[in-house]
């Protein structure tokens with residue numbers, strides 16, 4: 001395939017940027033791939049595995065790039081944009097891959113130079129692994145990649161970015177940033193917090209009842225521990241930057257939990273059965289819509305992750 005961008009600069013060299021580098025190289029989508037990460041250890045690893053041309057500063061990495069991808073924790077997007085702004089090529093497109101959209105738009109837009117395009121994005125694909133070794137080329141295959149363009153986004157710049165995303169194997173959709181943040185609070189952010197909490201509860205119990213919680217952990221708990229092994233910095237930033245929507249969903253979650261708790265206390269088997277019948281139908285709907293690979297870990301092709 002002919003290259004879609006002359007030079008793609010990746011800022012932050014972790015799971016998502018690493019997967020993009022592999023996917024773009026495999027399909028020949030970028031003339032050059034340059035990159036930068038804040039930590040020297042990460043830059044060394046990225047050089048060692050030949051991820052991209054690694055630079056010691058973000059300014060050098062973005063020089064001449066027609067696409068810049070911000071792939072750092074959500075709370076770092078604004079400061080990174082401020083740092084690279086004076087060094088961007090005229091007319092460059094900047095996108096991000098953050099799990100929250102409105103706060104990233106608010107943090108990035110004030111630093112956007114005249115003539116540059118900012119198109120916020122979010123690949124709905126990931127794993128609990130992080131860092132430059134965690135990336136793999138097939139991460140985005142058959143996954144959604146949501147874009148939350150601003151009203152005055154240049155249609156040509158948008159179409160070009162969408163062509164890169166689809167060439168990496170993903171499906172694109174567009175929506176407003178506030179709607180994105182609410183949808184993701186339901187489907188990703190609150191579930192992650194619930195998993196973190198459940199593992200915390202089990203950890204507390206473990207101290208009380210020895211090693212049994214771990215030793216006899218059934219599949220449900222194992223799934224929680226996988227999710228709760230996700231990067232602490234990334235998830236701290238997600239909750240701090242999608243505060244309202246996450247708190248709204250957690251409030252609703254708590255209300256439902258009380259309803260089920262009461263049904264158990266009252267021995268109301270009918271209510272529990274009805275509830276679980278409804279949730280089973282939701283799961284079946286997801287599978288019929290082709291949104292589940294059947295693999296225990298969302299977005300990952302078994303065995304394709306070199307970090308494992």
Ligand SMILES: NC(=O)C1=CN([C@@H]2O[C@H](COP(=O)(O)OP(=O)(O)OC[C@H]3O[C@@H](n4cnc5c(N)ncnc54)[C@H](O)[C@@H]3O)[C@@H](O)[C@H]2O)C=CC1
Nearest residue numbers: 012013014015016037038072074076098099126127130131
């Ligand atoms: N991990 C996942 O499953 C998914 C993550 N995302 C989003 O993608 C973004 C990146 O996540 P991952 O690739 O998983 O993270 P990661 O932890 O694997 O990599 C983050 C990279 O950013 C660098 N970094 C951190 N602060 C920096 C700063 N101030 N300046 C320059 N570099 C900095 C780190 O050194 C590291 O190289 C996050 O915003 C996250 O919300 C989106 C979809 C899925």
Ligand SMILES: O=C(O)C(=O)Cc1ccc(O)cc1
Nearest residue numbers: 099123124125126127128298
């Ligand atoms: O590993 C999992 O289960 C995930 O849910 C991956 C993931 C994490 C964060 C995102 O913003 C999108 C996808």
